[in-house]
Amino acid sequence: MKKLETICIRCPIGCHLVVTEQNGEVVVTGNRCPRGAEYGKQEFTRPMRTVTTIYKMSNGDTLSVRTKGDIEKSKYWDVIKTIKSAPEPKNPQFGDVLVHNILDSGVDVIITAVNKN
């Protein structure tokens, strides 16, 4: 039987989850809310993460960015590399998309802050 013990990252409580597969069905225990059950199932089958990082502009400014949704954990580094080498935006603003549909994940990378330096 496949079994996974992990900590839920969906909120600061950090529930200790035990995820098992029983008769083809993924069962989560230890969660205190539906978000935890969802997270446990996902972590068991296809772990996902939000990526946050910064993008450096040639004028010294930095942009804080994040993936607008979760991307596959296995693609974390590829996502970071793609963000870092994205073409430089002109006049970037809060909320703008820096990278559309990153690595065909269906998820955009958005600007969460523009830091003038």
Added chain:
Amino acid sequence: MIKTDVVIIGGGPCGLAAACGVEKSGAKCVILERDERLGGILNQCIHNGFGLHVFNEELTGPEYAHRWIDKVNECKNVKYYLNSFVYMIECTPNGYLVSAYNDEDLIEVEAKAVILALGCREKPAGSVQLLGTRPSGIFTAGCAQKLINIEGKSVGKRVVILGSGDIGLIMARRLTCEGATVLGIYEIMPQSGGLARNITQCVKDFNIPLNLSTTVTRVEGDKRLTGVYVAPVDQKLQPVAELEKFIPCDTLLLSVGLLPEIEIANDFQLEFNPTTNSYCVDEYFQTSKTGLFCAGNVLHVNDLVDNVSREGQHAGECAGLYALGKLPTAEKVEITFDDHIKYTAPKYIYKTGAGEVQVSFRVNKNYRRTIIRAISGGVEISRRPAPVVTAGEMQTVTIDKSKIQEDLHFEIQVLE
């Protein structure tokens, strides 16, 4: 001189929410912020996980700040001054006079009430015993966070982190993503001071070694750090010298705790709580001096920014009502607690009869299978089973004020 009802010192999460609270009360306020923009430390916290309680979604720090800045900009009676460093608070016949440097000018604001919303500072290198030289390459975690996230600089390539508070854990991930190698996190205590989820998503996800009951004993290097010595500690937290080993590295990050930034109000000799290193407040977040309020991380270090905002908003409403002469007062009840609990905030509650009051506290260590009880007049007035309570997690209990008699006592019943 500017005249207003309430002066808020600090434009971070607490100050922004406090301004919204003052607006709601119908009073006017002025925020004095020392940085060149509002938002405080949230601006450098580019990771997600903020706002789940307040906005019911997971935001990054800058986005969370943005939401509150938008709210403040919608307020009709809130003004804010940036680049304004407050250096003095004095009493006047009308209330308080707050003086600040603003670029080359001085700003003086007179108000009936003041809210301390200054947040906290990181404990510096001087607060931990680090033997050896004083080379460059030693940063507090938050300072490194600002250099990397805001200024786009690199702090080093091979990094050791001392202390496992949340900022240290989050910086372990950030440094790794920016191409540095985090050689290890060293924590003197047998458990991490950070949230469990940060150990999962910042440390385990990146295979960063987290060494508990181990500390950095010495640093080495002439101009730049060349390495640190680490050693496991015994039960008295003393390093075991025979097991000391050298780790070559160019950078040491310190994540060893936070200190409320309260010095600005030192002269008032307010009732002080050595446990929180800050002032004692009543349910209005008012210190022992009427009209002087204190909320957010300057009152006690919170785990969640959402709680900081909640406190700030409440303090703002109360300060606004105070300035308008509408804040109800009544007989004070001092909250007492058993020895599982380290402190409560607030410390005092008024017997105004109606409504609810939220009481936050921390326990002294981790417990399993507990019941959190509140007792007044010999009667249990609140009871909540808590499967796990940890020292790192703030607990909050909501009390129905109509049930409060002459006293209010909190206790943790440990079943296991």
